[in-house]
Amino acid sequence: MVNDLIIIEGCAKHDRRSQQLLYDKYSRFLLGICMRYAEDKAEAEDILQDSFLKIFFSIKDFSGTGSFAGWLRKVAVNTAITHYHKNLKHRYHIDIEEYVSAETGISSFEESFYTSEELYIVMNELPAGYRMVFNLYAIEGYKHKEIAEMLGIDTNTSKSQYSRAKAVLRDKLDKLGKLKKSY
Numbered sequence: 001m002v003n004d005l006i007i008i009e010g011c012a013k014h015d016r017r018s019q020q021l022l023y024d025k026y027s028r029f030l031l032g033i034c035m036r037y038a039e040d041k042a043e044a045e046d047i048l049q050d051s052f053l054k055i056f057f058s059i060k061d062f063s064g065t066g067s068f069a070g071w072l073r074k075v076a077v078n079t080a081i082t083h084y085h086k087n088l089k090h091r092y093h094i095d096i097e098e099y100v101s102a103e104t105g106i107s108s109f110e111e112s113f114y115t116s117e118e119l120y121i122v123m124n125e126l127p128a129g130y131r132m133v134f135n136l137y138a139i140e141g142y143k144h145k146e147i148a149e150m151l152g153i154d155t156n157t158s159k160s161q162y163s164r165a166k167a168v169l170r171d172k173l174d175k176l177g178k179l180k181k182s183y
Helices: 004-012 016-037 041-061 068-090 116-124 128-139 144-151 155-181
Strands: none
Touching (some): 016 041, 128 144
């Protein structure tokens, strides 16, 4: 396996072989990230393609400090956010008041086992804004202030969307757990 530094140097020189090696090595990892922000696999693949274009054109800017995989992840997340903003007007919007789900209280899911496919389906059922904030906060580790700046929303909106996303997820997982127990 070729060292990342050699791949980076080759990609900085626009070497096609190095670009292919980078794609082969990291595309599955980055597609997984893109899937968390997309409505479906086709959209995730579009985001992935845009991410690789940005990576190939800006790889010379990678300073070498920190993790290369972390830098790639950041490019993919930022590309997903850009994609989200660009396509926001085409998405179906749900008024927040119509989609409020009451907190179900402290639920225990220890008895339930969810497959990654079930979790993906439940996550994908969230409204796009909720899913975006949930992913950025809970999975990527951004702070609400950072999320608000990235998405162009108020910090309190980020916090409330995260809270509502958790409530909706909790409710859906609770229902899925009860459904699975009835088998």
